[in-house]
Amino acid sequence: MVNYATAAIDKTSVMRGLVSTKRVPLGSEVYNRLLETLYDEAAALDERRFDDWVAYLEQDLIYTAPLRLTRNGPNKDRDVVRTMKHFDENYGSILMRTGRLAKSAWAEDPPSRTRRFVTNVRVAESETAGEYEVVSYLYVERSRMDNPENETISAERRDVWRLVDGAYKLARREIIVDQSTLGMSNFAIFL
Numbered sequence: 001m002v003n004y005a006t007a008a009i010d011k012t013s014v015m016r017g018l019v020s021t022k023r024v025p026l027g028s029e030v031y032n033r034l035l036e037t038l039y040d041e042a043a044a045l046d047e048r049r050f051d052d053w054v055a056y057l058e059q060d061l062i063y064t065a066p067l068r069l070t071r072n073g074p075n076k077d078r079d080v081v082r083t084m085k086h087f088d089e090n091y092g093s094i095l096m097r098t099g100r101l102a103k104s105a106w107a108e109d110p111p112s113r114t115r116r117f118v119t120n121v122r123v124a125e126s127e128t129a130g131e132y133e134v135v136s137y138l139y140v141e142r143s144r145m146d147n148p149e150n151e152t153i154s155a156e157r158r159d160v161w162r163l164v165d166g167a168y169k170l171a172r173r174e175i176i177v178d179q180s181t182l183g184m185s186n187f188a189i190f191l
Helices: 029-046 050-054 091-103
Strands: 057-068 080-090 113-125 131-143 151-164 167-177
Touching: 029 050, 029 113, 029 131, 029 167, 050 091, 057 091, 057 151, 080 091, 080 167, 131 167
Parallel strands: 057 167
Antiparallel strands: 057 080, 113 131, 131 151, 151 167
């Protein structure tokens, strides 16, 4: 059964979790390479190696984080608002943001110290040859300045990774943050 969970009235446009039923088995070469790619991507971001991270991105990239609502009653599962977003990026805007972060961005001066934990990775073949749906959970610890309290955020990421010249490239990422009210002071970091 497919669960169409969205705050939008039209429930046909987006689904939770994997869409494809063509699961890629845990431990297979494709699964292991995609898992390794997710780990390497997290390390590049934690180490602020933005040029290395951008190398994982496709030029037709769509990178979004829709808002989350808290609902009850019959619509309690329709809690993701895709008409409003924390951010709505593409390859060009990512290049602009990483360029600023590499030099001096006010929101990240001094830069945050982050640690990304990627878990619960599920992979399925897409309808398009060479593309894979990858759903993962993300937990981020972020330390800012000399604050003894870390900020945290958790989310589900719904990705499409494309095999290009023997390497996997991120073509689409939707980040569903678990919080409806963010506990992080800003989204100057990438998820």
